Amino acid sequence: MATARGLGMMLALVVVLMSCLVAADCECGFLTQSSGNQTRNGTVNGNEQLFFTNMMESKFFEMRDISRDGTWRRQQYNVSARAGRGEYGKSFGLDNVYTTAHDGDDTDTTESDGSSNSNGGDGVGLVVGSTVWDEAIPVAELDSARKDLHYGSYRAGMKLTAVNGTCAAFFWYFNDTQEIDMEFLSREFDPVKKIYPANLVIQSEASRKAGYDASKTGTFKVVNLTFDPTAGFHEYRFDYLPNRVLFYADSQLLAEMNGTSVPSGPGDIILQHWSNGNPLWSGGPPEEDAVLTVSYVKAYFNSSDSNVQSSWAESCRKARSDSSDESSSDRVCTVADVTAANASTGGAFFNTSDANQPSGGANDESGATCLGSMEANQAIVTSAILLVLMMTCL
Template identity: 55%
Template sequence: MSMHDARGPYGETFTLQNVVSNNIADINVFNEPGEKGGDAGAHLVVGSEIVNGMVTTSEIATTDLHFFYGTFRAAIKVTEVAGTCSAFFWYFNDTQEIDIEFLSAQFNKDNGTFPVNLVLQSSESSEAGFDASNTKDFRRVNLPFDPTADFHEYRFDYLEKEVIFYADGKELARMTGSSVPTGPGHLLLSHWSNGNPGWSRGPPKTDATTIVSYVKAYFNSSMDSRQADFVSRCTDPAAEGAFCDVPDNDPTYFFTYQQNMTNNQTTYLDDENAAGCVGFWWSFMLGATLASSAWAIGL
C-alpha cells in the first residue's frame, strides 16, 4: 500500500511473517503460556524497520462477506510500544465501517490514561478526508484499565439502527443515525502504522506486538440459503430454547460446544464431534485464524 493510499508519510506492507501463531501449550488450560512461550494467541506485529519506504504491518480478515447484524467480540492485549494503531473492525467499504481502534501513542501509564477510539466511518468522514475525529460518529473513551497489561474483551453490536460498543461487557458508547451501516460486510483485525502525526504516529522505535486471544461472531447471515434455513427452523420465536444466551467476557464459551445450539450451522467441526474436541478447537482458535461462530443471533 503506497503512502498515498495509506494516507501517511509511509506506505504499509502487510506480510504473513508479521502474523505469528502461538498456540496454547496445554489444550485443557486456556490461559496458560503458548507453545513458544509468552502469551498464547495470534501475534500481530508492526516492524520498526522501514523497507522501501513502507512499514511492515499485519492483518487478519475473514473471507466470508455475509456478516450482517450481530454481536462481534475479540479478546485483545494491545501493544505498549508507541506509534501504532491496533484495530478490530467490521468493513463493507470506506463509508460503511465500524471501528474499535487503539493508538498506542495516546497511552499514558503515569496518569492512567488509556483511550480507545470508537468510529463509524461514513460519508461525513469521507468528506472530511477520512478524519472522523470531528464527526458525530466518533467517541474517544478512556478505559478503566491498562489495555497493554492483560487481555480484555472488546465488542460491538451492529443492529438495524444503532451500533453499541463495549469493553469487558460494560457499555462505552452507542451511535445511531444515517452512519449506521445498512448491509453485510466482513471482520478484520489489523495492526499498522503509517507515520501519520494525526493518528497512528510512529513508526514504532522497536517492533510492536498486539495479541489476539479469540474472536467470536454471532450474527445474521445475508446469504439467501441461511435466511431460508432460519424461516424453516424458527417457526415459534416464543418457544422454550428459541433464544440462546451469550455470556460476556468468557474466553472458554463457544456455541460449538453447546448441544442443540449449532444445528445445521457452519462450524469447524460437525455438531456430533464438536463437544469431544474442545481442546483441539482452542488450539485452532489461537492459530492466527478467525473463528466465525454459529449464526447465533436470529439464526
C-alpha cells in the first residue's frame, strides 16, 4: 500500500505533467541543423546534424509574470565602477526585468514583483535606466536557473534598443574565462549607413591576460547584421560544440570560432542589458530609459548532470520499448530553423505548457522543467514514478 508521502509525490507529479506537456515523440532527443550553406556570402561547407538530449523552451511573449517562472531568475546585485572597468557602477535590480504589454509598448506595466497588468505581450523587458543613482546606472539581468547546460544550441528572440549607450548581451557563462557572448552596442548603430554590428566573443584565459579585452585575442569578431535589429524581433543563436562555436542570426551563419579557447564544461544562460559609461564599450548612460525585449529562449543541449543523463536514457528506452518500431529515430524531434520570415513568432515550439503556470527551477523536486530535467534530491524514486506517469499519458 502506498504511503501518504508516496501518494502526495505522485499527485504532485500528475499536476506537473498536466502543466508541462511536451511533444510525446521527443523522449530520445533533438536534432538541430548546422549548415554551411546558410552563410551570407553563399559559402557551402556541407550540412551537419547535431544531436542533443535535453530541451528548455521559454515563451516570454505568453507570460504575464516573470517572477513566477522558476526556469529563470531575475538578478539583484551591484558592480562598482572600478570592478566593472567603467565610469559608473552597475546596479542590477529585480524591477528592471519585467513583462511587457500586449501592444508592443515598452512602458513598464508590471507590479514590483515582475508581474504584468496585461495578458502577455512582446516578452520580457530588460531596462537600463537613464537616471544615475549613487554613481551607479540601473541595469538588468535574467539568468537560467539551470547550471548544467553543456554542449548545445542556444537561441533567443530579441528586439534591441535604438537608444544610444547600452550593451545588450545573450551569453553562456561558467566564469570570466569561460564565456560565449553575443553583444550589441547601441552606440555603434547607424541607421543611415545601415551599420548594425554584432560583437561575437569567447572570453578565455587569453582574454584575461589581455585585461579581459577579447579583441586582442583570436576569439573576437565583429559582424555587421543585414537588418535593423531595433525595428523588430530576430533570432540570435550560438551552437556550443567541442572545440568550436558557431554564431547565427535568423539561422544565417555569422562566424565560427575554434580552438582551445572554447569552453569545455557546463554553465548557464544569461540575458543582460547594461551600461557603465565606458566610452570604449557600452557608452552611456542613455539619455532615456532603454529597453531590450526578449520574446523567447530555446535551448537544445546535453546536460552535465548524471541524474538527468540517466533519466533521459531510461525515458528513451521506455519509449522505444513501447513503440512498434524499437529504433529511437521515431522518438527524436527535428528542430526547425527560425528565419527572418518567422523570427517575430519564434516558429515552432515543442513545449506546449502554459507559460503562466509556476515552473520549476534547477533544484525543483518535481522536475517541472520538463524533458530530461529531474534533478531532485530523490532523483531515482522521482524519475521512476515520472516515467510511469508519462507512459500513461501517451
